[in-house]
Amino acid sequence: MSATLDSIPPYVFYELDDRRAAARAVGKTLIDVGIGSPDGPIPAVVIEAMQRVAAERPLSGYPYFRAHPAFQCAVAGYLERRFGVTIEPATEMLALAGSKEGIAELILAHAKPGDVVLVPEVYYPVYARATLLAGAEPVFVPFLPDGRLDLDAITPQQAQRARVMIVNYPGNPTTSSVSLDELARYVEFATAHDIVLLSDLAYSELSFDGYAVPSVLQVPGAKAVAVELHTCSKSFNMAGVRSAFIAGNRAAIARLDAYRANIGYGASTLAQLAGATAFDNAEQIVPPIVAEYRVRRDAFAAAMNAGGWAVTAPRATMYFWLDVPEAYDDWAWVDALIAGPGVVVTPGMAFGAAGKGKFRVSLVQGADRLREAAAGILGVGSGGR
The missing domain is CATH 3.90.1150.10 (Aspartate Aminotransferase, domain 1)
Incomplete structure (x- = not known):
């Protein structure tokens, strides 16, 4: 390493x-x-929650490994209200100290030397850097003119070696967005090649002109292969709080949980309860x-x-x-x-x-x-x- x-x-x-x-x-x-x-x-409602929680005695102890029950409940409610997606909080989500950390750790938990991680050709740096830290090979997938990934550019050999495939819509830095039908195409590809599909949805709420950003978990059957990361950083002006979550495929999340348990002790309780307040009040x-x-x-x-x-x-x-x-x-x-x-x-x-x-x-x-x-x-x- x-x-x-x-x-x-x-x-x-x-x-x-x-x-x-x-x-x-x-x-x-x-x-x-x-x-x-x-x-x-x-947001003021989040500040009030953080001030209240900071004075409570349970904050003296270690956080929950997977997620605080209040955070689990808030995340499940947000996904249901916003996307119509139902999850089992105990097995299909995990609290994170920011989505960047979660992306890196999911890659490190799944990829090893000789493996491939499929990365968009223009990408948030952690996608490739975590892949290299795992000793795996980042394969950069080109974009089509409309911002979709050119899946035909992935060779059969690369697909066979791939353990994780990353999609990021709306994209940083490209600003590209895609339809739910296009997300379904990525789910189909990941399913055909037994790849964990990682959807980085950091900008789920920052959309304009009537456009509502879709979630890959809305695709029927997506939870068989897909996980998605959501964060409070951009949508709620909470980048310094470090509150995020991953939801979706339970096997991938269990493997990520096992990795995290060996190097840390969960996400901050204060950050989780701040995040719970944000997700509970997202519509306001x-x-x-x-x-x-x-x-x-x-x-x-x-x-x-x-x-x-x-x-x-x-x-x-x-x-x-x-x-x-x-x-x-x-x-x-x-x-x-x-x-x-x-x-x-x-x-x-x-x-x-x-x-x-x-x-x-x-x-x-x-x-x-x-x-x-x-x-x-x-x-x-x-x-x-």
């Missing part, structure tokens, strides 16, 4: 942090739309958060389009995924924006080799600041397009 860790390149977000810190050290004022860290407040919490992101999305899109840079407003997530001007490579573009208007964006290469030539803008500033960011991007980019 140590040799494998040494062979993995440094995390790109660390390098972005270094460049941001260097600019601030010389007095540069920045508009940071790089890392997708929510800037909105934790989510609309104002989505409304704010919609205002931000529309402000940025309008400013870019008015400046002559044609962009399409995404129907889900908190991102824009844009082309780097031809005169720049990824890091040169990032550096030019920091040095000039002081705008921080994430280079596309942070999300794999197929992301080269793109950059991500996160809607983590207010509408006025996003208009300023757009003006800065337009100013630097006008000479390189």
Whole structure:
């Protein structure tokens, strides 16, 4: 494991942090739309629950291994209300300290040297990094023009060696979304090849213009092969709380539970009870958060389009995924924006080799600041397009 860790390149977000810190050290004022860290407040009802729970004596003890009963109940209720999905909480869900941790641990629990993990060609970094830490091989599945995965590009040999297949819709950073019928196609593929299908649904509630994000667990028979990860981080402005869950196939979840039990002691009780409050109150919490992101999305899109840079407003997530001007490579573009208007964006290469030539803008500033960011991007980019 140590040799494998040494062979993995440094995390790109660390390098972005270094460049941001260097600019601030010389007095540069920045508009940071790089890392997708929510800037909105934790919902008041969740804060009240955390304050109450923090004073209760049971918090002194270790948490439940699998999940606190209140968290189990809240998750089951949320999945039923939101997606019409029924689960058995005792065996078909598990509390997590954030979905990133759960993704990594599920891969580590299922893949070994010689195995394959099927990863979208543009991907959240943990998908590939956890695969490499397991000693397995990430096979990058290309996208079709409409954002669907090109399953025909997976060779029979790769499919035979595959233990996990990851799908991420709505996608980070691509913002791509798919229909329930398309999710059914992934379930069919995973079933045919006896692969655990991992659906990363971090942006389940951040959708606009009447679009409702589907769950893979809505596909009939999906629980035979699929698990899905949900998190409080983005939908509820709770990224610092680290509250998430995985639901679906009980055998995969049991294996993940066995792995976690050997290296830790469950997810924080405080985080679970905060998450339970969020999921119990999702119908009240989510609309104002989505409304704010919609205002931000529309402000940025309008400013870019008015400046002559044609962009399409995404129907889900908190991102824009844009082309780097031809005169720049990824890091040169990032550096030019920091040095000039002081705008921080994430280079596309942070999300794999197929992301080269793109950059991500996160809607983590207010509408006025996003208009300023757009003006800065337009100013630097006008000479390189």
